[in-house]
Each structure stands twice: as structure tokens, then as C-alpha cells.
Amino acid sequence: MGLQISIREFGDIAILDLQGRVSINNGESELLKSQLEELIAKGVCKFLLNLTDVSQIDSSGLSVIAMT
Numbered sequence: 001m002g003l004q005i006s007i008r009e010f011g012d013i014a015i016l017d018l019q020g021r022v023s024i025n026n027g028e029s030e031l032l033k034s035q036l037e038e039l040i041a042k043g044v045c046k047f048l049l050n051l052t053d054v055s056q057i058d059s060s061g062l063s064v065i066a067m068t
């Protein structure tokens with residue numbers, strides 16, 4: 001399964017519920033990166049990534065999280 005991202009807000013925190021894989025395959029890491037960049041462009045400064053339903057994460061996925 002590819003990456004699915006649901007975004008919800010709690011106060012001034014954006015909560016991203018991730019489901020599936022966060023890897024370089026099929027652009028999943030790029031999808032996460034673009035979602036985070038969109039939120040930052042809208043002025044969101046606080047994020048919580050819910051990784052409960054992530055089945056796989058590779059170095060490209062970790063890089064997106066670390067560099068954002």
C-alpha cells in the first residue's frame with residue numbers, strides 16, 4: 001500500500017496521520033515532503049506525525065522528517 005496522509009488540527013498543531021509506506025518507491029517520501037511544505041507555507045509551525053499505521057519507512061522517509 002502506498003502512503004495515505006490525513007491531516008487534522010488540534011489548536012495550533014497539525015496532526016498528520018500516516019498510513020502505509022514512507023519510502024522512495026512510488027514517490028511516497030515526496031508526497032510527505034510536499035504536504036509538510038504546504039503546511040509550512042500556510043504558516044503552520046507545529047507538527048505531530050502519527051506513525052502508528054506506517055508499515056515501512058526507509059532512509060528517504062526519515063530524511064524528509066529530519067530535514068523539515
